[in-house]
């Protein structure tokens with residue numbers, strides 16, 4: 105069928121043609137923001153889930169929902185290796201500059217920009233990646249102690265006062281939050297806690313891999329009082345059907361029920377895979393409706409594309425020993441697996457594998473659902489590992 109009109113959108117962060125199954129969590133977020141606006145307590149959301157389940161596109165949609173309701177939104181992606189204050193400072197400046205022209209909020213917005221100047225100039229000693237324009241000179245004593253936790257609290261408090269004056273909320277959307285280092289995460293949670301105690305409308309909406317929940321709890325034990333951690337997962341069959349059928353029908357085409365079923369079976373409802381399967385089934389079909397045979401014929405191409413894009417980018421970042429570790433996990437099945445079983449598969453002592461396991465956790469490849477358990481953060485990664493490293497050579501010569 106016409107490739108120009110192919111509606112499917114596989115790709116990290118690519119908005120899907122139909123954002124299926126996420127209405128409840130969107131409504132929950134909207135409610136939280138409206139409560140914050142009137143000074144009521146509300147828990148913000150941390151979207152947690154595996155790779156490719158749609159956290160980024162959901163976070164972006166929530167941000168659009170909020171902007172449409174006159175909430176001031178800023179967005180940050182936490183890449184590995186950059187400091188949180190460096191990413192926050194320019195975005196908070198933008199929020200303050202947007203608040204400044206609102207007559208009632210001008211005074212506190214200017215105070216906020218002064219606080220930002222103090223914050224950035226002092227913390228630059230510790231986090232030399234901070235780069236932000238100064239609109240005002242710092243005011244002595246305003247967020248300029250040089251200690252992240254205290255200074256960020258003061259800065260967010262100023263932002264919150266300005267937002268309150270303007271009858272809005274400043275919502276900071278942070279993707280890949282699991283990459284933020286623990287002390288910085290602790291400072292952020294503590295600053296938000298202070299805002300919440302003062303009933304100020306500032307919040308963070310986050311997204312990250314499943315380990316984020318534990319990380320935040322370790323950073324500050326009261327994190328669970330400030331945030332809910334809804335699990336973003338695969339779509340159920342009804343939602344997955346919507347994700348496939350609606351975009352096809354919107355193009356005045358159709359797809360057979362059996363074909364949809366087969367796609368759901370192949371993808372287990374994982375959004376990234378749904379987009380890839382939908383795209384290839386559409387491509388291969390010569391005419392509407394898309395049939396079961398079309399989906400069958402799309403199999404090889406779809407898997408090859410997924411291997412080359414979704415899976416491969418993760419695989420290429422691994423050292424040989426890390427690959428071996430993941431291949432051993434794959435041999436045991438989809439998981440989660442006990443660390444001892446993985447070690448046994450590799451003929452090694454569990455303790456000697458600790459550093460490899462830690463590196464894999466830091467790279468966001470695996471996580472620990474419960475103590476001593478290890479699971480992939482990428483759905484169906486076990487099958488990929490077996491495709492890319494078939495046979496037994498991965499075991500190495502000494503086993």
Ligand SMILES: Nc1ncnc2c1ncn2[C@@H]1O[C@H](COP(=O)(O)OP(=O)(O)O)[C@@H](O)[C@H]1O
Pocket residue numbers: 113114115116117118119120121122123124125126153154155156157158159160161162347375376377378379
């Ligand atoms: N609710 C959904 N319905 C249909 N497709 C979705 C949905 N959420 C995400 N997708 C698709 O899944 C893919 C991965 O989304 P993304 O937000 O990058 O995942 P994550 O951030 O969890 O890794 C994208 O191609 C996107 O279009």
Ligand SMILES: [Mg+2]
Pocket residue numbers: 116117159160161279
């Ligand atoms: Mg993402």
